[in-house]
Amino acid sequence: MKTDDLISLLGTHTEPVKSNHLRNTILAAVAAGAAASLCLMLLTLGAPETFSGGEGLGLKIVGLGLTLSLVAAGVWFLLKAARPGKISRKPVIAIGLVSFVALVAAIGLLFSSHPATWGAMLFGPQWAACLLCIPFFALLPFTSIIWALRKEAPTSPTWAGAIAGLVAGALGATAYTLHQASMSIPFMIFWYLGPILICVAIGAMLGSRLLRW
Amino acid sequence: MLAGLDGDDRSHKALLTKLSTYLRAYFKRQLARIGQSSAEAEDLVQETLISLHVRRHTYDKSAPLTPWVYAIARYRLIDYLRRNKSASLNMPVEFADDVFVESDATAVDSGIDLSKLLSKLTPKMREAIQSIKVDGLSVSEAAKRTGMSPSMIKVSVHRGLKILSLLVREREPS
Structure with missing residues (x-):
């Protein structure tokens, strides 16, 4: 085939492109994923616990703040990663640093309390639930985000997959937090960030396969 | 590019024609660098043109055009080398090279039917x-x-x- 023939093929009756098409596709996928994740939470775990005291509410707000800020940061990267071009590594490092600081804070909080309570603080009755539920609730958002990314043009599929995993994991954690606030801040940091990291790793692995174009 | 995105055929064709000359020179240069014949360059030019067209909605209208084109061209090149399992899989892909340094208008037929x-x-x-x-x-x-x-x-x-x-x-x- 001659290249000129191809150009006239591509350039005949070109459909106009809607502005903000990419952004709208991604945001719609994230919103649909979040809604699906919430529904899954309500279906499997039932209605959220009712508030009994002020402390539970406070922890819930801290937890939601943590997960929702991860969602927001992740979506911001997602919009960058969906376009061809280099992804700046700096913001990724920033998220890593924030997580590291959170971990250090968690360890600090542990050391400031009595060693006898460590076990209860870290391995409360819900740790296994966190580990299982967060990736489980992340499944649907991950699917919808990957589906949207496949229509775009990520030139670093591994990174794009990792970021999709981050957003999905953070959405899963949000859904879980909405159901039940955790027992303590160190618990939350360990058992939220851990499963989210697992989602990021799985996302990176799948991304390099699923996001080729 | 902007007029092409709004559905103006003439601008879109003009853009693709112009880009094809830069892409041809770029792929010939890259294939030569890794010791492959430049005969496949035309296939890569056409693959890239199709990608540019099909994914044109991923262009950010407020951003410069050249990095976007370069990223897609580079992606197509890496993808091509991966598919063809050439011996040059370890080639340095981060070479500071630009699509837009020279142009080459000598189109030949590609192997695409x-x-x-x-x-x-x-x-x-x-x-x-x-x-x-x-x-x-x-x-x-x-x-x-x-x-x-x-x-x-x-x-x-x-x-x-x-x-x-x-x-x-x-x-x-x-």
């Missing part, structure tokens, strides 16, 4: 692409000729081009 690829599409898609893109009919004329609804025509062309861009990469080596 359009009619063969079109025959792999579903009849609806093939008919829609044939009417709109090859014969240059308007959507309403094509709808009359094929008996499909105008929106069906548009969808078929859009999907057909995406599938073509896949077929181009999965074709048997010529």
